[in-house]
Amino acid sequence: MKDLKGKTAAITGAGSGLGRAMALAFAREGMKIAAADVDQKGLDETGSLLGDASLFSMRVDVSRESDLQEFCRRIEKPWLVCNNAGVSPLGAVWENSVGDWQWILNVNLWGVIHGVRAFTPRLIAQGEGHIVNTASVAGLISPPGSGAYNVTKHAVVALSESLHHDLRERHCAVGVSVLCPAYVPTGISASERNRPAGLSRGVVSEATKAKEANLKKAVASGRLTADDVAKAVVAAVKEDRFYILTHPRIKGAIQARMEDILAERAPRDPLRLG
Numbered sequence: 126m127k128d129l130k131g132k133t134a135a136i137t138g139a140g141s142g143l144g145r146a147m148a149l150a151f152a153r154e155g156m157k158i159a160a161a162d163v164d165q166k167g168l169d170e171t172g173s174l175l176g177d178a179s180l181f182s183m184r185v186d187v188s189r190e191s192d193l194q195e196f197c198r199r200i201e202k203p204w205l206v207c208n209n210a211g212v213s214p215l216g217a218v219w220e221n222s223v224g225d226w227q228w229i230l231n232v233n234l235w236g237v238i239h240g241v242r243a244f245t246p247r248l249i250a251q252g253e254g255h256i257v258n259t260a261s262v263a264g265l266i267s268p269p270g271s272g273a274y275n276v277t278k279h280a281v282v283a284l285s286e287s288l289h290h291d292l293r294e295r296h297c298a299v300g301v302s303v304l305c306p307a308y309v310p311t312g313i314s315a316s317e318r319n320r321p322a323g324l325s326r327g328v329v330s331e332a333t334k335a336k337e338a339n340l341k342k343a344v345a346s347g348r349l350t351a352d353d354v355a356k357a358v359v360a361a362v363k364e365d366r367f368y369i370l371t372h373p374r375i376k377g378a379i380q381a382r383m384e385d386i387l388a389e390r391a392p393r394d395p396l397r398l399g
């Protein structure tokens with residue numbers, strides 16, 4: 126069991142939702158929190174909720190390598206890194222614009238790549254630490270209508286598994302976990318608020334509008350809270366557990382995907398399995 130007291134956690138996307146909940150949960154374990162987000166107002170709110178547990182907050186755009194390198198440089202001894210910031214524009218894969226694809230890949234995938242590249246060498250040099258990458262159940266199954274999101278989250282799972290193998294192969298005592306939650310009430314269904322100017326939106330079909338309404342409803346009615354998920358992350362870090370599957374009911378859909386692959390048949394729609 127790892128003891129977290131007195132150690133430092135660096136968390137991206139800490140201005141809202143799961144990132145804020147993780148910041149508060151790790152603070153309850155006696156950790157100091159370095160919080161990063163593009164949203165200054167959200168960061169300020171998290172900072173005041175953290176009180177003395179706040180090491181500092183920094184406006185960071187995770188899609189910019191230099192921002193994450195600077196965030197990492199400012200932390201004297203990072204021990205835990207949560208690469209968590211994310212956005213979720215929907216749409217059929219051919220209707221998403223290049224702007225949609227660039228935005229989501231830049232935040233959800235490059236944000237994790239930049240975080241891993243900045244922090245991992247520091248943790249290896251220290252001889253200890255832990256990295257948590259936030260993926261999603263959409264990193265283990267591929268629901269229709271969110272292809273770009275699925276692509277980024279499958280990539281975060283693959284990156285995390287590869288990181289785990291690379292560290293073990295080199296006998297580095299740095300842990301890795303990948304967080305794969307289903308719907309949790311947060312700001313994720315309103316992520317258009319963070320779209321950069323210049324990366325304009327593609328076709329928003331009637332089908333996509335219906336998916337957006339469904340996503341809003343599903344996120345708002347998620348049974349586990351952000352705090353429940355954050356507690357599961359704390360437990361996984363302490364136990365040095367890799368996969369964090371907070372919603373066990375989704376395992377049927379993961380199993381169906383694996384069975385379809387092994388049987389070499391067309392994938393069933395994971396949202397329509399009984």
Ligand SMILES: NC(=O)c1ccc[n+]([C@@H]2O[C@H](COP(=O)([O-])OP(=O)(O)OC[C@H]3O[C@@H](n4cnc5c(N)ncnc54)[C@H](O)[C@@H]3O)[C@@H](O)[C@H]2O)c1
Binds near residue numbers: 137259
């Ligand atoms: N809520 C869910 O149902 C759910 C389910 C599975 C996975 N996730 C994942 O959880 C993570 C956290 O999302 P959330 O649900 O807390 O949503 P949220 O919108 O409440 O929080 C996301 C945070 O990321 C920040 N952010 C967005 N773009 C950024 C950028 N370029 N640089 C830095 N920060 C940026 C936002 O300002 C926001 O504070 C995401 O990776 C999301 O994909 C969420």
